[in-house]
Amino acid sequence: MQSEQRSDVEYLTSENMKALPFSEAVRLGNVLYLSGQMGIDQAIYLVPGGIAAETRQALENIKNTLEKYGSSLEHVIKVTVMLADMSEWGEMNKVYLEYFSKNLPARSAFGASGLALGGRVEIECIAVLK
Secondary structure (H helix, E strand, C coil): CEEEEECCEEEEECHHHCCCCCCCEEEECCEEEEEEEECECCCCCECCCHHHHHHHHHHHHHHHHHHHCCCCHHHEEEEEEEECCHHHHHHHHHHHHHHCCCCCCEEEEEECCCCHHHCCEEEEEEEECC
16 A cells, blocks of 8 residues: 655555556545545456446445445445436445435535446545544
8 A cells, every 4th residue: 555645644555556657546634535446346347237336336346445444334424326327326226225315415416428448336425543
């Protein structure tokens, strides 16, 4: 895990994410900002199965990243969801509610004209540390 510090800002990136042009997460004080997560596996390939499978994998990636850096899904305060097709919003929400069933974070969701790797969904979040 690589960590670079500038004053009270810490840029966090795990070994398998080092080749990408962004930090996996940035910590400022007790707040953790996660970069967008897609429905990709460890080899950085989209999981098969469409919007539901990609949403589940993206949220698992978020859960793992939060826990790696000292937070959890229960500490998420803001979520942003980007969808390649807004008609899949309802299906994405069904999976989303499996991960955020109470204490719902503030959230924005919007359609995008395209996402990296041809993905259906990208999700980013802000959380406080435990």
